[in-house]
Amino acid sequence: MTPVMLRQFWTVVENTQSTILTNLDDGRLVTWLLNQVASERPIDPSEATIYSNYIRSRLNLIRDLAEAR
Numbered sequence: 001m002t003p004v005m006l007r008q009f010w011t012v013v014e015n016t017q018s019t020i021l022t023n024l025d026d027g028r029l030v031t032w033l034l035n036q037v038a039s040e041r042p043i044d045p046s047e048a049t050i051y052s053n054y055i056r057s058r059l060n061l062i063r064d065l066a067e068a069r
Contacts, residue, residue, distance in 0.1 A: 001050060001051075001054055008037060008041070009037055009051065009055075012036045012037055012040065013033070013062055013065070013066075016033075018066040018069045020032065021063060021066035022066050022067060026056070026059055029055075029059065029062070030055045030059075033055050033062075034048060034051055034052055037051055
C-alpha cells in the first residue's frame with residue numbers, strides 16, 4: 001500500500017458511520033469499504049486486490065476504532 005492509498009482508505013474509515021463498520025459481517029464490510037474507496041477514485045484490479053487484502057488484515061482494528069467512537 002502506498003501512503004496515498006493508506007491515507008485514502010483511513011479517511012473513508014473515519015468518515016463512515018460506526019454502525020456500518022460494526023454491524024456488517026467480514027465479507028460485506030470488505031466489499032462495502034472497497035466500494036467506498038472506489039467511489040472516491042477509480043481503482044484498477046491490482047489495487048482492488050491490495051485494498052481487499054489490507055482491509056481483511058485490519059478488520060479487528062477497524063471495528064475497534066468504530067466502537068471507540
